[in-house]
Amino acid sequence: xxxxxxxxxxxxxxxxxxxxxxxxxxxxxxxxxxxxxxxxxxxxxxxxxxxxxxxxxxxxxxxxxxxxxxxxxxxxxxxxxxxxxxxxxxxxxxxxxxxxxxxxxxxxxxxxxxxxxxxxxxxxxxxxxxxxxxxxxxxxxxxxxxxxxxxxxxxxxxxxxxxxxxxxxxxxxxxxxxxxxxxxxxxxxxxxxxxxxxxxxxxxxxxxxxxxxxxxxxxxxxxxxxxxxxxxxxxxxxxxxxxxxxxxxxxxxxxxxxxxxxxxxxxxxxxxxxxxxxxxxxxxxxxxxxxxxxxxxxxxxxxxxxxxxxxxxxxxxxxxxxxxxxxxxxxxxxxxxxxxxxxxxxxxxxxxxxxxxxxxxxxxxxxxxxxxxxxxxxxxxxxxxxxxxxxxxxxxxxxxxxxxxxxxxxxxxxxxxxxxxxxxxxxxxxxxxxxxxxxxxxxxxxxxxxxxxxxxxxxxxxxxxxxxxxxxxxxxxxxxxxxxxxxxxxxxxxxxxxxxxxxxxxxxxxxxxxxxxxxxxxxxxxxxxxxx
Amino acid sequence: xxxxxxxxxxxxxxxxxxxxxxxxxxxxxxxxxxxxxxxxxxxxxxxxxxxxxxxxxxxxxxxxxxxxxxxxxxxxxxxxxxxxxxxxxxxxxxxxxxxxxxxxxxxxxxxxxxxxxxxxxxxxxxxxxxxxxxxxxxxxxxxxxxxxxxxxxxxxxxxxxxxxxxxxxxxxxxxxxxxxxxxxxxxxxxxxxxxxxxxxxxxxxxxxxxxxxxxxxxxxxxxxxxxxxxxxxxxxxxxxxxxxxxxxxxxxxxxxxxxxxxxxxxxxxxxxxxxxxxxxxxxxxxxxxxxxxxxxxxxxxxxxxxxxxxxxxxxxxxxxxxxxxxxxxxxxxxxx
Numbered sequence: 001x002x003x004x005x006x007x008x009x010x011x012x013x014x015x016x017x018x019x020x021x022x023x024x025x026x027x028x029x030x031x032x033x034x035x036x037x038x039x040x041x042x043x044x045x046x047x048x049x050x051x052x053x054x055x056x057x058x059x060x061x062x063x064x065x066x067x068x069x070x071x072x073x074x075x076x077x078x079x080x081x082x083x084x085x086x087x088x089x090x091x092x093x094x095x096x097x098x099x100x101x102x103x104x105x106x107x108x109x110x111x112x113x114x115x116x117x118x119x120x121x122x123x124x125x126x127x128x129x130x131x132x133x134x135x136x137x138x139x140x141x142x143x144x145x146x147x148x149x150x151x152x153x154x155x156x157x158x159x160x161x162x163x164x165x166x167x168x169x170x171x172x173x174x175x176x177x178x179x180x181x182x183x184x185x186x187x188x189x190x191x192x193x194x195x196x197x198x199x200x201x202x203x204x205x206x207x208x209x210x211x212x213x214x215x216x217x218x219x220x221x222x223x224x225x226x227x228x229x230x231x232x233x234x235x236x237x238x239x240x241x242x243x244x245x246x247x248x249x250x251x252x253x254x255x256x257x258x259x260x261x262x263x264x265x266x267x268x269x270x271x272x273x274x275x276x277x278x279x280x281x282x283x284x285x286x287x288x289x290x291x292x293x294x295x296x297x298x299x300x301x302x303x304x305x306x307x308x309x310x311x312x313x314x315x316x317x318x319x320x321x322x323x324x325x326x327x328x329x330x331x332x333x334x335x336x337x338x339x340x341x342x343x344x345x346x347x348x349x350x351x352x353x354x355x356x357x358x359x360x361x362x363x364x365x366x367x368x369x370x371x372x373x374x375x376x377x378x379x380x381x382x383x384x385x386x387x388x389x390x391x392x393x394x395x396x397x398x399x400x401x402x403x404x405x406x407x408x409x410x411x412x413x414x415x416x417x418x419x420x421x422x423x424x425x426x427x428x429x430x431x432x433x434x435x436x437x438x439x440x441x442x443x444x445x446x447x448x449x450x451x452x453x454x455x456x457x458x459x460x461x462x463x464x465x466x467x468x469x470x471x472x473x474x475x476x477x478x479x480x481x482x483x484x485x486x487x488x489x490x491x492x493x494x495x496x497x498x499x500x501x502x503x504x505x506x507x508x509x510x511x512x513x514x515x516x517x518x519x520x521x522x523x524x525x526x527x528x529x530x531x532x
Numbered sequence: 533x534x535x536x537x538x539x540x541x542x543x544x545x546x547x548x549x550x551x552x553x554x555x556x557x558x559x560x561x562x563x564x565x566x567x568x569x570x571x572x573x574x575x576x577x578x579x580x581x582x583x584x585x586x587x588x589x590x591x592x593x594x595x596x597x598x599x600x601x602x603x604x605x606x607x608x609x610x611x612x613x614x615x616x617x618x619x620x621x622x623x624x625x626x627x628x629x630x631x632x633x634x635x636x637x638x639x640x641x642x643x644x645x646x647x648x649x650x651x652x653x654x655x656x657x658x659x660x661x662x663x664x665x666x667x668x669x670x671x672x673x674x675x676x677x678x679x680x681x682x683x684x685x686x687x688x689x690x691x692x693x694x695x696x697x698x699x700x701x702x703x704x705x706x707x708x709x710x711x712x713x714x715x716x717x718x719x720x721x722x723x724x725x726x727x728x729x730x731x732x733x734x735x736x737x738x739x740x741x742x743x744x745x746x747x748x749x750x751x752x753x754x755x756x757x758x759x760x761x762x763x764x765x766x767x768x769x770x771x772x773x774x775x776x777x778x779x780x781x782x783x784x785x786x787x788x789x790x791x792x793x794x795x796x797x798x799x800x801x802x803x804x805x806x807x808x809x810x811x812x813x814x815x816x817x818x819x820x821x822x823x824x825x826x827x828x829x830x831x832x833x834x835x836x837x838x839x840x841x842x843x844x845x846x847x848x849x850x851x852x853x854x855x856x857x858x859x860x861x862x863x864x865x866x867x868x
Contacts, residue, residue, distance in 0.1 A: 012799065013808050026696060065676065066850060072843045073677045077798055086677040086797070130679060413777060413806055419789050420781040470804045
C-alpha cells in the first residue's frame, strides 16, 4: 500500500508526461502481482469498490477527535481526504506486523457490506500510515484525480513491455483486474492473452497535419477528401449482442450515450464522428455536443433535446470479416452499402468532397458549408486502415484558426524545464464604456512561442510585475502599457464559469505584438460576435 | 510575582521589566537575549546581545562583526544574573546554537522556547525539557494536520528520485541556516557520497557548520563556468528556495524542484509552489511534539506565539491548562 501511495503522490506533482510514464513503468517493474494490476485498475478507473460518502468520513473522524480542532484543520487544508489522512489518530498498537498490501486493502473493501463499511474503513485507516491513509481514502471516495488518463497508463504498459500501445488498447476491454496474464505477457513469461471478449476496441487510425507538406508533390487523383467534423471521434462496435461505443483512445463511453447504443443494431465495427442532432435535418454545434459530454448519467430530456448520432467515416469489421487491410476506396464502398441499412436518425455517411486540384480544395476548406466543420481530411484511396498515426496515408487540413489581439494580464511559472520561466499566460480583452475600459480575462495559453520569445516574455513579466501571488505575477496592463498577444483559437463557446462569458477552445499564442499599443487590443464584443 | 510582570509583549518584542531586557526583539534595543540565528529572531543593531557562542558567530557571519555594540556568550546550562533575574540558556534542537531561555524571578520560572524541535538532528544539540510555571511555545506547525514523517525517509525519496531520473538535476530548496546543512548531513548519513552542489548563499554557513565539527562531505559551488550544463545531470543541488524560482536555476538540465520544509506536508502547498518532489523535513515541532512538550514541562500556563495559536490554545483548554496567544509581531516562518 505504501508503494502505491508513494506512486500517487509522485504522479500528482509530476507535470511532465515522460516523468509520469517513467514513474509508472518503474512501479510496474518493482511491484509484484496482484498489487501492480490493482494499482493500474485504480488509475484507469476500472477498480470497483463501493463508494464511501464524505459525510461518513466526517462522522468517523468526529468520533475520534475534537470537532473544533478538526474544523481548524479542515479549514487550513481545504481537502477532506487529505485532512482526514493527516489528523487520523495513530494507533501503533493496532498496526499489524506486516503493513497491508494494496491487495489486502482492496479485498477488505470489496467484501465489506454496506453496514460494516465504516468499520472496515476505520480499521484500515488504523492500520496504515499517513500516505497510505490518503491513498485508501482516495480509493473509497472514488476518483484519484492524479492527472493520469487511462490512455497514459496504457502507454506506460506499452513502454514497460516494449510493445505498441495499439496492442494494449486492442486487448484492454477483454481483460480484468488484476491483469495477471497481461503483465505475464509484457514481462515475456507468457504468450499474448487471447482476445476472449466480444466487441473489443480496434485501435484507431489517425492523420498527420498537412503542415509543411508540399501538396504539389502529391497527386490529387490519389486522394479522397471529406469534411473534418468537429465532434468526437468514436468507434461503434457490436459483436454477438455486445454493444460498445469507444472513444478514440479506447475508453468505453457507452454509458453516456444510451440513445445511440440502443440503435446499434448490427454486427460490425464503424469508425465515425459522434455529433448531436438529427442527421436528416440539422447537425448541432459543438456547444450543443458539449451538453452530452462528460456526464455519468444522461436524462431523457437531454437525450431528446440533443440526440446523439454517428457520421460514419470507415468500416473496420463486418460480421466475421476484417476489412482493415482493404484499400480505403473499397472500404468506402462497403461502408456506403452498410450505412444504408442503418437507422437514418442515428447514422449517416460523411460525404466525400469532390475536387479537381489542391487550389479548389483549399477554397472549400476556407469556406466550409457548416459551422461544425473544422477542415478537410485527405485519405489515400489505396490506404489500408492502420493503427496509430502513420505518416502519409491520411492528412488533416484544418480551417485557419480564429485570432484575437489580447493583453497579457497574469503570468505563472511553468514546470520542469520551464520552472524558472513565467510561461503560462492569462490574457484579457477590453470591456466597459469608452473612458472606463477595463480588461476582462478571456483565456490562458502556455505554448505557441519559441524559446527565444519565452525569454523575452519572461523578462517583460519580471520587469512589469505589479503584484505577486505565489507563483503567479500580475503584470502591468492598462490603456497605455501592456503586452499585446495575438491569440489563435479553434472556437468559442458561451461559458457561465468565466467572468467574460466566453470560453476559448485550444487557445495558443500565435504572435507577439510588441508593436501594438495595448489600447488597440480587441474588445469583448469582437469575441461575442464569434460565438458558435 | 505574576508571570506577566516578569515577561510581557511590547512592540519591540518580549520584555522583562525587572531585568530590563528583551528576548528576540524585532527592533534595536539596549539589551537583547537571542534564542537562535534566524533573521526574524536575531536582528542587528542592539547595544548588547547575550546568546550562545554559535548564535553570536552566526550573527557575525550574517550581519558582519559589528552586528551589536557588545556581546556576551551564554554557556548552555549556566545561570546568569541580570538585575536580579536568573537567566539560563538550554538547547532547543532547532538549528546549530539554538537555545530556549529560562527566566526566573520572585518564585516564577518562565521558559521562552524560541523555535524548537524534538527529533534527532545530527547538526545541533537536542532539546532539553525544562520544568517551568509558564511555557512560551512556538506554533509554526500548531495544527493537528502537521505530523512530520521520519526525515531519513524523506531523504531516501530524494535519493531514489535522483536515481530514477539520472538525466535531471535535483534542486533542493532549503533555508540557508540549519535546514540546508541538515539535508546535506542526512544525505551523508544515508550513504550519499557524491559531491553536493550548493548555491553561493549557503557557502559561509555551511563552512561554519563544518568548522564546528559537523561533517557535510564534499560541497562544490553550483556554478556553470567551469562545468557544462550536462555535468549537473543526476546531481543534487541545494540552495535557498527563492533561488529556484529565479533565473539562477536555468543552468540546470530539466530540473526536478524539491523543497525541504514542514509546509510540504500539505499537497496544495507543494502544488502552488510548483514543487515536484516535496521533502517533509522541518526544524520545528509538529503537532504531536508541541503537545507532548507542553505536557512534559509541567507548565500550568502556556503562552502561544507565532503560528497557528488558536488550535494549540484550544488543545490546552481541553487538557485543563491555562493558555493564551501571545501576540508578538514581526516573526515569519522563515522558509521552513
